[in-house]
Amino acid sequence: MSDIKIAIVTANGTEERTVETGTRAWQLFVDNADVIAARVGDQLKDLSYELVDGDTVEGVAMASKDGRDILRHSCAHVLAQAVQEIFPEAKLGIGPPIDNGFYYDFDVETPFVPEDLEKIEARMKKIIKDNQKFSRRVTNDDDARVELADEPYKLELIGLKGSAAEAAEGASAEVGAGELTIYDNLNRNGETVWKDLCRGPHLPTTKRIPAFKLMRSAAAYWRGSEKNKQLQRVYGTAWESKEALEEYLHLLEEAERRDHRKLGKELDLFSFPDEIGSGLPVFHPKGGVIKRVMEDYVRQRHIEEGFSYVGTPHITKDGLFHTSGHLPYYADTMFPPMEFEGTNYQLKAMNCPMHNLIFSSRGRSYRELPLRLFEFGHVYRYEKSGVIHGLTRVRGFAQDDSHSYCTKEQAPAEVKHLLNFMLTVLRDFGLQDFYLELSTRDDSKKDKFVGSDEDWAVATQVLADVCAETGLDLVPDPGGAAFYGPKVSVQAKDAIGRTWQMGTVQYDFNQPKGFGLEYVGPDGTKHQPVMIHSAKFGSIERFFGVLLEHYAGAMPPWLAPVQVTAIPIAERHVDYLYDVAKQMNALGLRVEVDESDDRMQKKIRNAQLQKVPFMMIAGDDDVEKGAVSFRYRDGRQDNGVPIAEAIERVKAAVASREQV
RNA sequence: GCCGCGUUAACUCAGUUGGUCAGAGUGUCCGCCUUGUAAGCGGAAUGCCGUCGGUUCGAUUCCGACACGCGGCUCCA
Numbered sequence: 001m002s003d004i005k006i007a008i009v010t011a012n013g014t015e016e017r018t019v020e021t022g023t024r025a026w027q028l029f030v031d032n033a034d035v036i037a038a039r040v041g042d043q044l045k046d047l048s049y050e051l052v053d054g055d056t057v058e059g060v061a062m063a064s065k066d067g068r069d070i071l072r073h074s075c076a077h078v079l080a081q082a083v084q085e086i087f088p089e090a091k092l093g094i095g096p097p098i099d100n101g102f103y104y105d106f107d108v109e110t111p112f113v114p115e116d117l118e119k120i121e122a123r124m125k126k127i128i129k130d131n132q133k134f135s136r137r138v139t140n141d142d143d144a145r146v147e148l149a150d151e152p153y154k155l156e157l158i159g160l161k162g163s164a165a166e167a168a169e170g171a172s173a174e175v176g177a178g179e180l181t182i183y184d185n186l187n188r189n190g191e192t193v194w195k196d197l198c199r200g201p202h203l204p205t206t207k208r209i210p211a212f213k214l215m216r217s218a219a220a221y222w223r224g225s226e227k228n229k230q231l232q233r234v235y236g237t238a239w240e241s242k243e244a245l246e247e248y249l250h251l252l253e254e255a256e257r258r259d260h261r262k263l264g265k266e267l268d269l270f271s272f273p274d275e276i277g278s279g280l281p282v283f284h285p286k287g288g289v290i291k292r293v294m295e296d297y298v299r300q301r302h303i304e305e306g307f308s309y310v311g312t313p314h315i316t317k318d319g320l321f322h323t324s325g326h327l328p329y330y331a332d333t334m335f336p337p338m339e340f341e342g343t344n345y346q347l348k349a350m351n352c353p354m355h356n357l358i359f360s361s362r363g364r365s366y367r368e369l370p371l372r373l374f375e376f377g378h379v380y381r382y383e384k385s386g387v388i389h390g391l392t393r394v395r396g397f398a399q400d401d402s403h404s405y406c407t408k409e410q411a412p413a414e415v416k417h418l419l420n421f422m423l424t425v426l427r428d429f430g431l432q433d434f435y436l437e438l439s440t441r442d443d444s445k446k447d448k449f450v451g452s453d454e455d456w457a458v459a460t461q462v463l464a465d466v467c468a469e470t471g472l473d474l475v476p477d478p479g480g481a482a483f484y485g486p487k488v489s490v491q492a493k494d495a496i497g498r499t500w501q502m503g504t505v506q507y508d509f510n511q512p513k514g515f516g517l518e519y520v521g522p523d524g525t526k527h528q529p530v531m532i533h534s535a536k537f538g539s540i541e542r543f544f545g546v547l548l549e550h551y552a553g554a555m556p557p558w559l560a561p562v563q564v565t566a567i568p569i570a571e572r573h574v575d576y577l578y579d580v581a582k583q584m585n586a587l588g589l590r591v592e593v594d595e596s597d598d599r600m601q602k603k604i605r606n607a608q609l610q611k612v613p614f615m616m617i618a619g620d621d622d623v624e625k626g627a628v629s630f631r632y633r634d635g636r637q638d639n640g641v642p643i644a645e646a647i648e649r650v651k652a653a654v655a656s657r658e659q660v
Numbered sequence: 661g662c663c664g665c666g667u668u669a670a671c672u673c674a675g676u677u678g679g680u681c682a683g684a685g686u687g688u689c690c691g692c693c694u695u696g697u698a699a700g701c702g703g704a705a706u707g708c709c710g711u712c713g714g715u716u717c718g719a720u721u722c723c724g725a726c727a728c729g730c731g732g733c734u735c736c737a
Contacts (some may be wrong), residue, residue: 111664218732219663226734230663233732261729265671274710274728330737350737379737384661385728387735482737506737533737570694597694605698619696631697639696 006051009039009058025049026204028057034240035059036208037070037201044070046136046201062210062240072097074134074203075124075212075238076104081185081194082123083108083234086116092196093153093222093231094174100248101237105220107153108232112217117234121214128209132193133186134202138179144197147182153222153231154197174198211245212238254496260548261390267553267610269561270391279388279395281541286561289590291544293559295376298400298425298536305421307374307402312354314378318344323514324353325450329483335382351377352508352533355403356515359529364519369529370406370414376540377401391545398540400503404532405517408458411530415466415505418534419488422503423470425536426492428657429547430556433493435473437501438463439480449483450510459507459530460486484510487533494550502543506533554611554633556659557650564591564650565607566628569600569619577618580628580643587651591616604631613660614650632660 008015008028019027025038026047037060038045044066051057060067076095083090083106093105112120139147141158148154157174174197183202185194203209215235222228239245256262264270269287272280283291299309318337321327327334330349337344348354355373364371376398383395404414423434441449441456449456463486467474481487487506491499508531511517518526537543547559557563564584566577574595581591594603600617607615615631621640622628628646629639641649653660 113664216731217664220733221662224734226662230733232663235732272728278728326737333736352737381737384735386661386663386733388729393736484737487737501736504737567697569696572694597692599693599695599700601695601697602699603697608698615697617697621696629697635697637697 004051004053006054007056009056014056019051023051025051025057029059032059032061034061034063036062036067036203039066044201046134047204048136049201062208063244068238068240069097070201071203071209071240072102072236072238073198073200074206075209075236076102077134077183077185077196077198077202078124078127078206078209079120079214079234079236080104080106080196081127082120084194086119086123091153092151093233094157095196096174101215101235103220103233103235105153105222105231105233107222107229111219112232112234117214117217120234124212124214127185128206130187131205131207133205134200135184135186135192136200136202137182137184139182140180144180144182147195148197151197157197209238210240211242212236213245213249251496255498255549258496258549258552259390260392260545263548263553264391264545267561269548277395278385279383279393281391281394281396287544289561290547290555290559291540294429294537294540294544295400297428299374299376301421301425302372302374302400302402305372305417306370307372310355310358310373310375312348312351312358312375312377314348314380315345316348316354318346320353320357321346321349324350324356324511325484325514326350326353329448333381333383335380347380348377349379349381351375351379351399351401352403352511352531353515355401356511356517356531359403359405359517360515364405364517364529366407366519366521366527369519370404370410372402372404374400374402391541394539394541397542399535400537400540402534402536404534405512405519405529406532407519407521407527408530411507411532412462412466414532415462415488415507416469418505418532419466419470419490422490422505422534422536426490426502429543429559430657430659431492431494431502431550435475435491435499436467436470437475437477437480437489437491438467439477439482439487439489441481441486442479445479449481451484455509456486459509463488463505463507482506482508484508492546494546495552498549500542500546501538502546503534503536503538508533551659554613556657557613557653558655558657560611560613561590562592562610562612563589563654564614564616565603565610565612566591566593566616566618567600567603567607568593568595569617571595573618573620573623576623577616577628580616580618580646583643584647584650587647589650589654608633613653616646 002021003018004021005018008017025045029035038047038049039058039060040049040055044060062071080092080095087108091107095104144158145155181199182195183198183200184192187193213236215237217232217234219230220233222231237248239248267286268284270281270283273282303309334349335347337346358373359371378398380396383393387393406414440460467488485506485508487504489504490502492502493499512528512531517529519529521527566581568574568577574593577593581593584591604615611633613633617629617631625640627640627642630641631637
């Protein structure tokens, strides 16, 4: 038997080794139980992979990104096997790993109910206990078609092989560009008990799945197109240990606890009256305080950054949106027109066309550029009923929308200015961790985008350059551009690591053309400006919701609807506290004195549940010393603080926008 | 928009296989209590059981449509 030379990559470097021909990858990692697959070159392989001369091999640990994907993909197989054992008529769709878990799609007569999921989960546990082997077998199109004659969706995938990425998101997990493979599940006797078309790789056996849980079922369109049939999708999660699973489930609980829809109700911030309609929020007094503070802040900041505050109406004749080019592209998401006096009027879905009219209301000189217009533009979009979600996806909202009109030469500096400005805004609201997303044109769908190749290339390059300068991570988003130009969006991570899309900067060379915008240049002739769209919050409503979730409702003092709740130990201390409260009110602080006839402990509980940052307590001891006592939301106490110092402390916390 | 599930007091949620089935806790209101860091005690009021239709002797309960919500899909200028 001849030997072959391979290289093993470890944390300590690369190690050359000579092994016998026929050696399989698992033999290299017998000492390491965490390794569940091998990376050979840049490809992931099963541990049963037979090494060939010149291979560079690295063990893939289950607790790595690739390792978890493999685990989850294998778990999806177990799910599918369990479903077909319980529901033999179920036809298989696709079953890829996803963030934090996996899913598998099935075509079944009757949708799954929660009790079905319990049954399926129990069967999955049995399959895992069976210690079935995932066995890879190379096949070809013709043989596979015969074998999978009863699986119409798999047959369809075979036909699409090679263009799997286009076939459906996740379909590449089933069929790769190369050879076609089937994985057989072998029981202890080596008999095939189940099989699935799949490119792999997989765990060696089902028993290597340490922890999983089925989460929910829902419908999903086959191959992601609403023109296709809806399949039943079962979602699950799987982890390298029971602890990791528990941790993930806790994260979900934490997310539920922070749900802004729930907090909005509990803290009496906003509601969605049925009588008004879906996706149309009303802000209650306390939510109104937060919203107003946000607006005051961002208005002031725009003025400081050289913007002029403007105002435009909520409806317009539809011709305006034809001029801008929006109507043909976004007719579906605009409310139907209302007709009167022989004219169609549209609810405003975007502000830019109106700002363009402000630009063109008189002649413009290059000396005025960049001309920066800003407003809280209230827009209405006909979002499909199924997508509306709390404050983050609504039908009526305000954008903190700005448009900078500038020369082509000024554009890069203006984009940079806007991006930096946006980041300072987000940081002031306590968000610290960002990355950028660059949304570009999909060259294969040019009919969805307006403008010449050259204009797109220039615009995209300007944005890419500025993004690079920020030093932030940049994630490409091909095809995500607006029809009129590419955009950069800022994604912010919240307190529990979730990312949210915040503001955007968009480079637009199309609307200036459509509106015939012009300025007179230094050479005395007319030129076309470019416009840079930008929203810092994106939408006030969405940003409000994100902030609520980020802070779990415990807003920093400058944003808190009630900054101080004054709590008397006994009724005789009420006037004393009113006196302090009055001094604070005079400084613009939001203070309430709780003079209800609840006991003082109950008042503390109430203030705590309302997540008020400062509880200001006073009893005989405090009155005697001319002091008050603070209690904070985390239970921390600070007793006997002299009144003047107490006022200063609250004032300083508000001014610095710090969290307490 | 599509699929599935849901809607009972201001809030959270029990309940009825169609016939004293309108319930609890919280909140609210009225008394009493006057209190040192997360719920003091007692009493009272509050519901077209989402809306509209149908089946039935009888519907909060069964069926349908609609509205609104939830989880996904699709979509997010």
